[in-house]
Amino acid sequence: MVRERVTMADVARAAGVSSATVSYVLSGKRPVAPETRAVVEAAIEELSFTVNVTARSLRTGRSSLVALIVPDIANPFFAQLAATLQEQLRGLGLHVVVCGTGARRDEERALLAEAVHQRFAGVVITPFRLKQQDFKPLVDAGMPVVISADVSFGPIDLVTPDARVATRRALERVSTSQRRRIAMIAGPRDATGGDPRLEHLRALAMQFGMSLPHELVVRGEHTREAGAAGFGALMSRRYPPDAVFCGNDVIAVGAMDKAHELGVDIPGDVALIGHDDASFASLVRPRLTTIRYPAAEVGRSAAQLLIERLNGRQAPKTVHVMAEFVARSSV
Structure with a gap:
């Protein structure tokens, strides 16, 4: 029945x-x-009321497709986000199209324009180099948009991490291992919104009597290659760090590659901390200590915000997803 x-x-x-x-x-x-x-x-x-997507499509002329736009399809964090979003929306007759941008602004803008042109039902996006004004065509078209990012892009639905407690616990762990000179392999300087993870780390480090001098912050893309290059640069400093935080787990694996090449022992010589807790974090050796930002919860939150928009909600809404410190053997 x-x-x-x-x-x-x-x-x-x-x-x-x-x-x-x-x-x-x-x-x-x-x-x-x-x-x-x-x-x-x-x-x-x-x-359990939800919008009738089929009827809405006929009424509005929109398709049943939702675009998920991310910087790196190969990153397991975004793969889990995509799987969860698809699972949450499938029962509503909505289908997720995953689009990778390579973290390029021109590709991000082109995909947003295509979503408007194709009259997608909605967009979920992790922007990397977009600005607030880039979303105006979607807002003007009445298209539901959910942003997954560390910073706000104005009056648009947002899923964002709350990593303050997790970062504090990471610093506590580093502090108890008698390390005082920390570094960070951060994202590129032109990334949207700066680098809140770096800012939080620097502010909290002072409370633990640790230094994060500017010469121990290196920047690059969120890639394995950038992690290797960044770790090599840090180890060449006159006074190299004894703990390195990374913008994500992919960067951290690249740092491990370079440490092995240089004969630097992790965690004996340098502690290493990632971010996100991607699926491979517990598989690499040493197993990666990291700050878990649960991709599945991000996906569920984004799906709920999108559904609410499709049901008619207009006021923008922000959902904070709690991050968690995961202690493994790289510290």
């Missing part, structure tokens, strides 16, 4: 309000009393 789709009228009956009131709660177009909003939202959750 096929279960009938729950309609807005069903929600209205369950909540004891009009269909118009349900519509106002979903869209935010008109104010609704907090008590009434709470009753409607409870009915929506109880009935």
Whole structure:
């Protein structure tokens, strides 16, 4: 027996309000009393109401495709994000198209333009070199957009990490191993929004009596090759570091490559800390200590925000996903 789709009228009956009131709660177009909003939202959750994507496509002329735009398809973090997003949206008749940009601004802009041209149902994106104004054509077209990033891009839905506690725990672990001179292999200087991970690390390091001097910050793309080059540069300093933080786990593996080549022992000579906890982090040797930013939770949060937009919500929303320190054998 096929279960009938729950309609807005069903929600209205369950909540004891009009269909118009349900519509106002979903869209935010008109104010609704907090008590009434709470009753409607409870009915929506109880009935598992979601937008009828097929009907919406016919009404709006939009396709059932959602673009997931990421800098690096080969990075396992983005592979997990894609798998989770697809799993969450498939039951709604939405299909995810994964697009890699190579972290190039021209490719990012071209893919956004194509999403508008093809009238996609929505876009989930991890921007690397885009600016806030680059999203204006999508906003003007009324296209739902969810950004996964460390920084805000204005009044657009955002999924963002909260890594303050995790970074503090990483520094505590480094501190207990009697290391004081830390370094970071960070992202490129022209990446959107700077590098909040570097800024958080520098601010917290001072509280532990550690230094993060400018000469011990090297920059490059979020690649294995950049990690190797960055680690080599750090080890050539007159006073090299005894702990190296990396912008992501891919960079950290590149740093391990170079350490092996140079005969630098990890963690004996230098502690190494990654970021993201990609699937390979526990497989490399030594096993990588890292800050876990759960890709699956990011995917679920992005899917929920997108669904809410498709259901009519208009006010922008931010979801903070907690990061977690994962201690392994590279510190």
